[in-house]
Amino acid sequence: ARGTIRWRFMKNAEFILSTDYLDLNESPPINKPIYRLSDGSAPTSNPLFISDPHSVSLSFTPEIALTNYGTHAKFIWDISDQYKLTSISARRGMDYKIRVDADFTELALADNIFDEDQTQFSQEIRLNKQGGAMTWLLGAYYFEEKDDLIFITNSFKAVDVQTETTSSALFFQGRYAVNDKLATIAGIRYTDEDKTIKGENFFASGVIKSN
Numbered sequence: 001a002r003g004t005i006r007w008r009f010m011k012n013a014e015f016i017l018s019t020d021y022l023d024l025n026e027s028p029p030i031n032k033p034i035y036r037l038s039d040g041s042a043p044t045s046n047p048l049f050i051s052d053p054h055s056v057s058l059s060f061t062p063e064i065a066l067t068n069y070g071t072h073a074k075f076i077w078d079i080s081d082q083y084k085l086t087s088i089s090a091r092r093g094m095d096y097k098i099r100v101d102a103d104f105t106e107l108a109l110a111d112n113i114f115d116e117d118q119t120q121f122s123q124e125i126r127l128n129k130q131g132g133a134m135t136w137l138l139g140a141y142y143f144e145e146k147d148d149l150i151f152i153t154n155s156f157k158a159v160d161v162q163t164e165t166t167s168s169a170l171f172f173q174g175r176y177a178v179n180d181k182l183a184t185i186a187g188i189r190y191t192d193e194d195k196t197i198k199g200e201n202f203f204a205s206g207v208i209k210s211n
Contacts (some may be wrong), residue, residue, distance in 0.1 A: 012078040017071070024066040028098070058101040060111070067095040084128040094118045102153075113152040120145045136174040143167040160200045167193040 002020035009015065070092035077085045095117050102110035126139040144166045151159040173187035 014076050016074040016076075018073075019071045020069065022066065022068040024064065024068075026064050028062050028064050028100075059103075060099075060101055062101060063097075063099045065095075065097045067093075069093050082129055082131045084130065086124075086126045086128070088122075088124045088126075090120075090122045092118075092120045111154050113150075115150045115152065116147065118145070118147045133177045134174065136172065139171050141167075141169040141171070156202070158202050160202075162198045164196045165193070167191065 001022075002018070004016065004018040007015045007017075070090065073087075073089045075085075075087040079085055097113065097115045099111070099113045102112045120143070122141070122143045124139060124141045126137060129136045145164070147161075147163040149159075149161045149163075150157060169189060169191040171187070171189040173185070175183055175185045177183040
């Protein structure tokens, strides 16, 4: 589902709000390994091998669950005939989970789950100068993202990776019209980004952490 609301609350200003939402639950297509020996023949003692390429043998039905949502807000203000202020705010989120029978047999050997949660937020502000020989754009931008990915096998949490990203920027672009046929354009942007990744691997002997 998605929708948009536009509100012109002043003659020279308007507010636009958009949102979307997706909720998906289904069983994904089932793939299977097809093993062959070096001479091209099929192994006779491998329990993962099923001679019919169109048949699978599973201990449960694979599942996919996806929730995706977002909101986008835009504010536009024509301060005068030459100056315009624009603000853009956005927030998104995702919850993704998939469960697969990785051993492809009726035995409960590899029950794998991938679970990911992600959120994002961004904010941008721009000031435009229009008209005349000199036009320019001045702006600032901010972005942050958090992501948590967990891998579970046979009800045992094996991997947990957390990622955080923050980014901010300032930018400027100017255009000067020398005459009707010649113009010069110059711009500059400064960006500062910080990314942190924390991971934990779980084994029977303990926990190994990596930053």
